[in-house]
Amino acid sequence: MYTGNLSNLILNSDSYKTSHWAQYPSGSEYLSSYIEARKGDYDVVFFGLQAFIKEYLSTPITHQDIDEAEMVIQAHGLTFNRAGWERLVDKHGGYLPLRIEAVPEGSIVPVSNVVCQVINTDPEFYWLPSYIETALLRAIWYPSTVASVSHYCKGIIRQALEKSADSSDSLTFRLHDFGARGASSQESVALGSLAHLVNFAGTDSMTALVAASRWYRMDKDMPAFSIPAAEHSTMTAWGRDGETAAFANMLTQFGGAGKSVSVVSDSYDLWNAIDNIWGGCLKDEVQNMGGTLVIRPDSGEPAKVVREALERLAVKFGTTINSKGYKVLPDYVRIIQGDGISPNTLGSIIDVVLKAGFSADNITFGMGGGLLQQVNRDTMSWAMKASAICIDGVWKDIYKDPVTSRSKRSKKGRLALINQTQGQPKTIKLDDLSTTDNLLRDVYVDGKLLIDDSLTTIRERAGW
Template sequence: MNGLLLTDGYKTGHHQQYPKGTEEVYSNWTPRSNKYASKGCDKIVSFGQQYVFQWLHDYFNDNFFSRPKEQVCKEIKEELSMYLGTDYDVTHYEKLHDLQYLPIKVKSLPEGVEVPVRVPMVTVVNTEKEFYWITNFLETILSTMLWQPMTSASIALRYKRIFKSWALLTDKENVSFIDFQGHDFSMRGMGGLQSAVSSGMGHATVFLGSDTLPVISSLRKYYNAEGFVVGSVNATEHSVMCAGTKDDEIGTFRQLMQTYPTGILSVVSDTWDLWKVLTVYLPELKEEVLARDGKLVIRPDSGDPVDIICGESRVLGGNSAKDKGVVELLWDIFGGTVNAQGFKVLDTHIGAIYGDSITTERAENICQRLHDKGFATTNVVLGIGSFTYQYNTRDTFGFAMKATSVVVNGERREIFKDPITDDGVKKSAKGLIKVDMLNNEYVLLDQVSPEQENEGALQVIYENGHFVNPVSLQEIRDRIDQNL
């Protein structure tokens, strides 16, 4: 696709609509509200800028600048003339092709830091006067690509904080387990490959467990990830269990353990009857499970996650399997240890994972109810899927890219929006902006001078086709962990 089509249709006429003599358009990308976000998501993780601008840079080079000007501009002229019902003038696109780079300067807050609502994370401004139109021409592609990695990283961090708080209460000697306690199961339910990758990279800034394989190569490409990036385990799916037949499900378990005599093996266990697996098959397989050099992980996949994992009864010793739930039933069979804090930790040969319809609220409830029954919350891994990561939009954190300053005939104009019919969420900053650190928190200063705008926490990451101040995945993870 021609790079000049990566925008909203109405952008194609905006170069003619700015005041005559416009020389500069300065815009910022800001999370404006968290009213649609999950409880506890009070700040937003800065992440994805390097990925998005590298992708955009490569796309324009491959699909615009490197192609013959006559061909690429002829294509766009024909398309837009039909689209708009007029003879579309592509002179401004021809001049951009002659330039051979995107004439913009991009500044960003460091990736991996948390940012309060209404504090800008990115600014974009044109660097050549005749390309004043390019700043907000890029708004659409930047918006569609930036909101999801930031949103998913922020939600992942909320999960990790839940896990950490409960691990400190119930199993503080094993707090490092939380790096793997939230596992990305989301790829199949995301809105396409790019959505799965951008969200999955956001998850991977926080957690080390993921089944979204494309994030590995993407993090190597865009964030210089080296060595181990994310990991997973050998695991079954329902087709495997069904192929083994319902009448011999215990035989399927035996075959799987023989196939994988060592390491972690996750087996989906509710293809037919989860409670039969837990009360009939596993007691019979107990010695074989304990003889393995590794952990067998039981994976329920249906029902209410909280009740399935923790049981419908709030106290130990319920009358039925449903009362007890997965973790208590596994304890009854395999036992384990009681740690120094007085909480039960399952034998190292057995564990549980649940990955259907998990939310931050359900994760909190699972941890609470395990705690109340006397179990360490580290007894379970939660698969975080599209029920968490796809049920979001740009409005989850109110992201928007808005112009706040223009230069017309050499005169700077501080501009802003503040719709009288809005509740204040859409009110923008005004003029040039600066982000400073005050009392260990990022704050916005607007209506600053050009000299002040050059200072502060926003640092140049891309200018006129060149990248500066690159960041690695490890640096991002370190920043996130420092504030966990």
């Protein structure tokens, strides 16, 4: 019985790719393809290529892989290039004869620019750059999109802190990753949550910590942090009449000097919890525990709930006015809003908070599905397209230009990426590259990973 092998790279492709080796013109020798985000609301934060290379391209293809692929593909009703794959194993030891070049991970590049380019290094394997499109494009578009969304949100929060807070030092802890349970797979969590850590240092996705150690050299032992936090099961287990005791237990178990504890407080009546429990019978404990209570609403219209929660906390605990003229709760009480957060709602909530006179310093955000799951390849219109082919020693530009959709027009020729005089990256033809440095650098050549960046280095590029 066939049990399947998900690590077989030959089968990590679209079915229709299996016949493409026979579709190129006679005399084909080299094919150059590129990856770009064609459009979108966010600048590209490039991330994830190193993880893909380490996980999938560092292990050679074997004759056993070829046997398995032939069985599956022919039973699937398609042709199989057995001779080509056997030649790859015999001639190159199973490693892909490819050159993959890309911008450094963590680089911020405007949309509609090349961020990765692939070409075969052996003319016998002109069909290979296109064959790996499915796996390579997927490996780049998803983590790069998450990193781009996260970076965009970071900009919104940064602006709010600069406008309304005395300090922006806490910026990297202001957007916490709540997305692990809502992601489509553990590998999605590993890639997506790790992409978020390019910009922030708060996560509840422990898979991202494992992924950081596995794929990106760790200059520090721990790239992200979390705090003890309640969920509804641990609060409602005490019963409605025991909510005060449940809250008090959280302070007893996890409170203390310099410590933070998050308590979901909307199991029954958020306003009662704020007015009569946190700001009533447990007020002294909150004030004197020595750390910070982070109250978490988890239902209702986010902007409205956050504003009213802040106003009620201000009545119970008071506020001070900071140097920017905004109200700030005492250091021992804050709010985290983790329900209904997306790039759009984040900005709306902050606008409401600031208009009510409160500093953004009072609130932290958690983001789940809006961070890891509510993105797809069309979010930034990612594509990998062939742009040049060498036939019988002559290079030729190739491209698509559909009359029915000008937005899908592809780029021509072998490409390079340069910094313009004003510092903005721009895609040009490689033939037009003179003394200006090409921002695309070799990352993988013939089975070897040439760049092994640490997460710290990538964070610095992304403006950490």
